[in-house]
Amino acid sequence: MRSKAFYFTEEDDNMIIKHMKTYGKFTNRFVIISGLLNEKFTCSQISERWRNYLNPELCKDDLGYYEKVIIDHEVQKFLMKGDKIKIRWRKVIRELFRLFGKLYSENKVKNYWNMKYRSKMKKDIKNDAKKANEKSKPKSCSSNYSKGKSKENKFSPY
Structure with a gap:
């Protein structure tokens, strides 16, 4: 039975690295390795583990x-x-x-x-x-008009 949560041990990692040296050129290499590990992990789990952690060519430096x-x-x-x-x-x-x-x-x-x-x-x-x-804030009128200081701006209906 395949595990839902996959936890790779150091032994599993070493087996994957060993098998990748042998089957790394095959197109279905992760299917083969999954079978060799008694289907403990899915093909996609092994692929993800290889691409992100185990590949010796990976650059461990920070991005420049x-x-x-x-x-x-x-x-x-x-x-x-x-x-x-x-x-x-x-x-x-x-x-x-x-x-x-x-x-x-x-x-x-x-x-x-x-x-x-x-x-x-x-x-x-x-x-x-x-x-x-x-x-959303209402725009205020000019300070002179709103305080009633300016008579020329004052509104007169007649």
């Missing part, structure tokens, strides 16, 4: 300034395409690898974008609330 600029640019290209807001993270990662020769994990790139997007949304919400408060 230029990497962040490229992520912003690539994500904006996906968002500008139209109604479907589906960001292809693997394409973004592939572009980073092509430009910088560093393979970043999908989680690292997503976390950067989501934190930036979330902080941008908070700023936008605050600005919208500030504008709404300014619009």
Whole structure:
């Protein structure tokens, strides 16, 4: 039976790394490895574990300034395409690898974008609330007219 919550032990990680060295070139490598691990984990769980944690080619460094600029640019290209807001993270990662020769994990790139997007949304919400408060306040008349100091501005019905 497959586990709902997947907890990888160090032994499981070592087995996945060992099997990836053997079956890494196959297109169905994660299916094979799942079978070899007695289906303890699903194919997608093994794939996610490999892509984000176990791959020895992963760059563990923080994202640099230029990497962040490229992520912003690539994500904006996906968002500008139209109604479907589906960001292809693997394409973004592939572009980073092509430009910088560093393979970043999908989680690292997503976390950067989501934190930036979330902080941008908070700023936008605050600005919208500030504008709404300014619009809802009644505009006061000029101070001279409202205090009755100016006789020429005073309204006379006759």
